[in-house]
Amino acid sequence: MDLFTVPDPSDSGMGYAYIFMIFVLIAASFTVYKLKKFNKTKQEAESPKAYDMYESNKKDKNS
Numbered sequence: 001m002d003l004f005t006v007p008d009p010s011d012s013g014m015g016y017a018y019i020f021m022i023f024v025l026i027a028a029s030f031t032v033y034k035l036k037k038f039n040k041t042k043q044e045a046e047s048p049k050a051y052d053m054y055e056s057n058k059k060d061k062n063s
Contacts, residue, residue, distance in 0.1 A: 008014060
């Protein structure tokens, strides 16, 4: 069983299959491009959180 069946070019009604295959490949490449772009911007946006040191205003009980 073949995963991809290539239409026979000599068949008169198979031109639509080639057009459909072209649109599927264009949609797949566009989807991959968008996913790569989304992952790239997501990685750039993730930065480590910087926390400020908490300084207590209370004085020591021993003094």
